[in-house]
Amino acid sequence: MARNASIRRKLVVTAFAWTVGLVIFFPILWTVLTSFKTEGDAINIASFFSTGWTTEAYSVVQSRSNYVQFAMNSVILALGSTFFALVIAIPSAWAMAFAPGKRTKDLLMWMLSTKMMPPVGALIPIYLIFRDFGLLDTRGGIITVLMLLNLPIIIWMLYTYFKEIPGEILEASRMDGASLGKELLYVLTPMAIPGIASTLLLNIILAWNEAFWTLALTTKDAAPLTQFIASYSSPEGLFWAKLSAASTMAIAPILVLGWFAQKQLVRGLTFGAVK
């Protein structure tokens, strides 16, 4: 009896998990399938599976726009913003985890609260700043915005990881004569590698997929893959297959990265949750 009940329970849970997984995965699946259809099939909801598969949409996208340049920008923006964010976030998180002041908790909350504001609220001032300083459509400008955008999350994540590291080890390095910089570089960072790695991965994914600011502040020179996708959306004509092909090409690299980094990400995100 008991065994039957537990098997049934497992079946229900498994079925539920698969359902949730498929619902989450469905848009991606649909996009990929649509990208291999003809434009005619693409707008016909009834033909979930195409009548004739074709790579026509991909060749059109290839010939019309320079994928490599967009992808290059995406890579530079994602890696650049992540790198600079870590350079700022590691010392900040160190200070908050190992030398907390009276208002450290408030500071952390305040940083998080900036993520609660809808970004569109800051669009006009930031757009004006970018215009006046000549930062529109420059990689440096977008890297700065993406870095600032994700900094609160990075500092929070690193803070959580650093809290798990015993302070005595850092004190030992101070007794051993390590300066603050060397303490961070030779002792803290190597010990926090798993946490830093998952923070890095998550931030690359967030920066890669960020669309609001990249669409608003770039046109051509600094335009990443989000612009590449958006350029196939048009008010008229048939474009679903081409749009899907562009989307598939845009998400493919990050999907592969995510796949390889899965284990690291899961470990990082549940770090400290289970002792």
Add this chain to the structure above:
Amino acid sequence: MGTISLKNARKAFGDVVIIPGASLDIRNGEFVVFVGPSGCGKSTLLRMIAGLEDLTSGAILIDGKDMTEAAPSKRGLSMVFQSYALYPHMSVRGNISFGLKMAGMPKAEIEAKVAKAAATLNLTEYLDRKPRQLSGGQRQRVAIGRAIVRNPEGFLFDEPLSNLDAALRVNMRLEIMQMHKDLGATMIYVTHDQVEAMTMADRIVVLNRGNIEQVGSPLELYNRPDSLFVAGFIGSPKMNLISGKPAEKFDAHTIGIRPEHLGISLKDGTWSAKISLAEHLGADTFLHVDAGPCGMMTVRAAGEYDAAPGAKIFLTPEPDRIHRFDKDGRAIRK
């Protein structure tokens, strides 16, 4: 050389005073033990000497020089932490040599020093292992190796043996004492274990609520405790403390008599008592007795004392071994 002086060193976090003001002079080459119950501020005091905690006021002199504001590494002291605090991502070699690398010592010299320290501590074959692959005792040795390789003026030990099992603890205790003899360096050792304090120290500093209660050699503290607190803390089993009527006969608010300074007789004596429990340790027997107006007392009987619970005995304190205290808990001296 390695003299360490505290001049009214004070530590407070806002209104919470941890150390109200400690003054102490530690001589070169001395083995000093800070002892006291948990929360008495002994670790804080050690960390202040190390430079890991700032002083609120007062000064710390090392080797005659004012080091109150100096960085930990500039004080010429090494520290062994309770948790060992080894660098988990470095090999044993990396752990021991880290301080030398930070000091910018040439590679060949580092190699030689690490090899020598490893040989002294029986760590040579473990040099390429990571700390997680070592046993507790070996980790402890690495922590000590990291401390001695820098050739410091003084060593600070923060309850270094409390994570080891009992047998290993006795061994390491002997090794640390041997090391002190060989190196001749000043050592400050923090523990809550009064047996460790008694066996290892040249001088013991007893701390209570951040105050230095008494400083003296182990036997001084044992024979002439300045206060009730020290009397109760030093010695095992604890000193019997008796207040009220029986104490008034000795012109004191409280009197103290150690279990080993009570004579036992079946016929007559100062106090009569009823045995409630006997602990047989082989060499000694500890009798827990109900001594009426004197309350519960512990008595040490040499050898195997045949004691039946409920039996009546008489106790007589050795007259010159009675400690007298006034109502503030300070010792009354003749």
